Amino acid sequence: MILYPVTTSDEEAKPNEILKIANVDLQWGKELLFDKIPYLQPIYLHIESSLQRSRLQDWFGRVSIEPTSILARITxxxxxxxxxxxxAAILLSLVTTGIQVLSEQFSLGFSITAINYYHELVLAWGIFSLIRWExxxxxxLIIVxxxxxxx
Known part of the structure; x- marks a missing residue:
């Protein structure tokens, strides 16, 4: 069997092409081992130390993005x-509405006015989002x- 490119005796092997296989120096890709092409097994690493689960922060680092201008920070x-x-206002509105419905259902005799100020707070959130152009x-749509x- 002839391997290509054929090496001549004049050509010297580069140091990184020589492998020691079966106690024989072999020029990989150019010489035969016992008249056959050698086959290298894949390498499987075995790590002796205990492995820990890697966190996302270990791979990508920690990023903290802060606005630079004072107006951006305040908004x-x-x-x-x-x-x-x-x-909080939406939750309070749900609770007061629930109490009002239960009071009317069971004729408990007291009345609680439902607190419905959350539209103003959501409006403020929408305005600040628009100022920040987010x-x-x-x-x-939220503002309207x-x-x-x-x-």
Missing amino acids: LWLKRIALVLAV RPFISL YCFLQIS
Whole structure:
């Protein structure tokens, strides 16, 4: 069997082409081992230390993006505060509405006015989103919807 390209005795093997296989120096890709082409098994690594589950932060690092201008920081915090207050107002509205319905259902004799101020807070959140130019189309839809609900 002849391997191509054929090596001549004049040609020296490069150091990175020589492998020691079965105690024989073999020029990989150019020489035969016992008149046959050698086959190299794939390498499987075995790590002795205990493996720990890698976290996403280990692969990509930690990124913290902060707005640079004062206006952007203020509107971001106001937007967050408006959103938290809106969620709290929606929950409070659900609770007061539920109490009002139960009072009417069972003739308990007391009345609680449902608190419905969450449209104003969602409107504030939409305005701050529009000022920050975050999803302007959706922000405009939210602003229009809240204006229609308030008036």
